Amino acid sequence: MIKTIVTVLLIAGFSMFGLAQSHYPGQHTDKLKIAESIDFKAEAFNMSEVKLTNSRFTENMQRDSKWILSLGVDRLLHSFRTNAGVWAGLEGGYDTVDKLGGWESLDCELRGHTTGHILSGLAMLYGSTENDIYKIKADSIITGLAEVQKALGQSGYLSAFPENLIDRVIDGKRVWAPWYTLHKLYAGLIDQYLYCNNEQALKIVSKMGDWAYNKLFVLSEEQRTTMLRNEFGGINDSFYCLYQITGKNEYKWLAEFFYHNATLDPLKDKVDNLSNKHANTFIPKLIGVVRGFEIGGNSDYKEIADYFWDTVVNHHSFCSGSNSDKEKFFEPDQTSLHLSGYTGESCNVYNMLKLTRHLFCLDADVKYADYYEKALFNHILGQQDTKTGMVAYFLPMLPGAYKVYSTPDSSFWCCVGTGFENQAKYGEAIYYHTNTDLFVNLFIPSQLYWKEKGVTIIQQTQFPKEGKLTLWVNSEKPTLFTLKLRYPYWANKASVKVNGKKIKISNHPDSYIAINQIWRNGDKVEVEYPMVLKINPTPENPNVVSISYGPVVLAAKMGTEGMEAPAPYSNPNLHNDYYTYNYHIPENLCNELNLNGKKISSWLAPVEEEFKFRGVDSATGKVYEFVPISDLHRERYIMYWKLQ
Ligand SMILES: [Zn+2]
Numbered sequence: 001m002i003k004t005i006v007t008v009l010l011i012a013g014f015s016m017f018g019l020a021q022s023h024y025p026g027q028h029t030d031k032l033k034i035a036e037s038i039d040f041k042a043e044a045f046n047m048s049e050v051k052l053t054n055s056r057f058t059e060n061m062q063r064d065s066k067w068i069l070s071l072g073v074d075r076l077l078h079s080f081r082t083n084a085g086v087w088a089g090l091e092g093g094y095d096t097v098d099k100l101g102g103w104e105s106l107d108c109e110l111r112g113h114t115t116g117h118i119l120s121g122l123a124m125l126y127g128s129t130e131n132d133i134y135k136i137k138a139d140s141i142i143t144g145l146a147e148v149q150k151a152l153g154q155s156g157y158l159s160a161f162p163e164n165l166i167d168r169v170i171d172g173k174r175v176w177a178p179w180y181t182l183h184k185l186y187a188g189l190i191d192q193y194l195y196c197n198n199e200q201a202l203k204i205v206s207k208m209g210d211w212a213y214n215k216l217f218v219l220s221e222e223q224r225t226t227m228l229r230n231e232f233g234g235i236n237d238s239f240y241c242l243y244q245i246t247g248k249n250e251y252k253w254l255a256e257f258f259y260h261n262a263t264l265d266p267l268k269d270k271v272d273n274l275s276n277k278h279a280n281t282f283i284p285k286l287i288g289v290v291r292g293f294e295i296g297g298n299s300d301y302k303e304i305a306d307y308f309w310d311t312v313v314n315h316h317s318f319c320s321g322s323n324s325d326k327e328k329f330f331e332p333d334q335t336s337l338h339l340s341g342y343t344g345e346s347c348n349v350y351n352m353l354k355l356t357r358h359l360f361c362l363d364a365d366v367k368y369a370d371y372y373e374k375a376l377f378n379h380i381l382g383q384q385d386t387k388t389g390m391v392a393y394f395l396p397m398l399p400g401a402y403k404v405y406s407t408p409d410s411s412f413w414c415c416v417g418t419g420f421e422n423q424a425k426y427g428e429a430i431y432y433h434t435n436t437d438l439f440v441n442l443f444i445p446s447q448l449y450w451k452e453k454g455v456t457i458i459q460q461t462q463f464p465k466e467g468k469l470t471l472w473v474n475s476e477k478p479t480l481f482t483l484k485l486r487y488p489y490w491a492n493k494a495s496v497k498v499n500g501k502k503i504k505i506s507n508h509p510d511s512y513i514a515i516n517q518i519w520r521n522g523d524k525v526e527v528e529y530p531m532v533l534k535i536n537p538t539p540e541n542p543n544v545v546s547i548s549y550g551p552v553v554l555a556a557k558m559g560t561e562g563m564e565a566p567a568p569y570s571n572p573n574l575h576n577d578y579y580t581y582n583y584h585i586p587e588n589l590c591n592e593l594n595l596n597g598k599k600i601s602s603w604l605a606p607v608e609e610e611f612k613f614r615g616v617d618s619a620t621g622k623v624y625e626f627v628p629i630s631d632l633h634r635e636r637y638i639m640y641w642k643l644q
Pocket of ligand 1: 347413415
């Protein structure tokens with residue numbers, strides 16, 4: 001028995017997963033039988049109410065869309081059809097479908113997860129753009145999945161792998177992460193119902209929920225404990241969602257069944273038990289926990305989620321908002337000892353942002369918006385290669401490393417799955433609201449339609465190239481509300497003008513500037529947040545530092561010496577090469593930096609017209625060019641320095 005448990009733990013430790021979109025407070029109110037029972041301090045807008053306008057964010061989204069649309073429906077359904085025996089290729093059928101590779105191979109135990117992520121990605125692309133092309137593709141996938149579910153029998157089971165994998169996890173036998181994989185499918189189908197009104201998706205996922213209930217309600221506590229040692233993603237969140245949509249208590253029971261006591265209970269006592277835990281097995285459990293609180297669950301759940309978030313963000317995260325080394329949390333405040341080539345799994349950031357959104361809705365605390373901005377602008381935006389649209393698994397902190405990107409159809413790592421979603425939902429966290437207030441949390445070119453007020457807000461900005469933004473108010477009639485502008489921690493002496501007239505700002509950075517007035521059509525708000533260069537020491541070593549400009553981490557460009565093809569792309573002929581990648585860092589590459597006692601603001605000089613800075617090392621005379629880490633691609637870089 002002990003041996004079996006060890007095996008399960010090892011397997012969980014090597015898997016690395018994410019979670020899908022689904023539901024935030026304030027959204028989809030017309031589709032929920034069970035509403036949240038908490039008074040939220042802020043609510044999210046539906047995705048269709050926020051449209052992005054041209055910027056780097058829309059460019060990323062377009063590359064993502066192109067990739068998702070390039071993967072044919074037959075390819076995404078093939079493993080499901082094969083599992084159910086409904087693939088009627090007959091002789092020669094084996095070469096009719098161009099099979100997906102990597103973690104979608106027919107002999108990989110995670111097969112099918114990508115189809116779930118793509119259903120979520122298509123739902124968000126449709127939610128963000130209302131372009132039917134995304135809905136049409138998703139409808140075809142869902143029709144195919146319904147056929148597979150029918151062929152697999154009456155129980156409601158639906159997967160690209162046999163049910164036997166679930167039996168193995170219940171029995172504590174060796175298996176990768178079947179509930180994790182199913183979670184992607186649950187979430188993708190729920191998203192298709194919530195964002196695209198696909199009723200068939202709801203029928204399919206409800207049957208899957210019935211199957212799960214019948215499978216699990218007969219288990220003993222010992223079996224449950226054994227099963228939960230294996231990674232299960234955020235399936236508790238999906239079951240809470242299904243409960244809210246249908247009102248069926250069985251789904252709520254399922255969500256609570258996946259409460260993982262061994263991991264979560266120590267957090268109640270404010271014990272930092274994170275060290276050496278697989279980060280992305282851990283984080284999604286908290287999203288489920290906070291969702292449970294939102295719909296009237298145990299009040300401990302909120303404290304658990306708060307403590308976890310503070311601990312991860314303040315004691316286990318890098319300057320980019322990323323966390324983990326080789327997928328695991330390390331000892332608190334030890335970042336300088338973990339500058340490896342395998343830091344910052346992208347799924348972890350995806351999930352931390354999701355948790356952050358829920359906590360923001362509960363408390364409307366500016367710290368959540370600060371973190372969201374940091375992780376979005378430094379990690380997520382730069383996860384995607386600007387040339388090919390491929391995405392990186394890790395954000396390596398190792399001086400001289402580079403980002404290693406996936407292939408189009410032979411990787412399908414977990415971070416490819418969450419990557420499809422990351423790049424489709426940049427509109428989600430810019431604005432929040434209450435009945436009386438509008439929060440502007442992120443500085444991203446966009447247009448918001450606030451239906452309840454009949455107000456449209458247009459945001460124009462070049463941020464983070466400059467710390468200025470303009471908001472235009474278009475209002476059907478004069479409307480009273482409080483505009484709450486995030487006054488970020490990195491800014492000082494903010495300046496705000498309303499219709500050209502400067503307003504008095506009495507509060508400090510890291511708060512909200514509140515402007516309460518009757519807003520009229522054509523009102524204009526001009527905001528300026530001065531951005532400064534800053535040195536950020538690691539908590540444990542004042543001489544190991546990163547450099548930032550506003551919230552943006554700057555990295556030095558270190559060239560491409562020794563990067564041979566297929567670098568920086570993953571080699572499809574190697575098994576999970578990202579995990580043991582040899583960066584062949586040139587021997588003379590060094591991250592020691594001598595500023596000769598100068599302040600960073602006088603050492604680094606902006607390069608005119610470009611979003612770049614230049615500095616010369618006082619000891620060696622070497623010239624360094626710095627750019628935002630999210631702009632740095634296909635080249636070596638340094639993010640962390642040893643100050644001399
Ligand atoms: Zn991942």
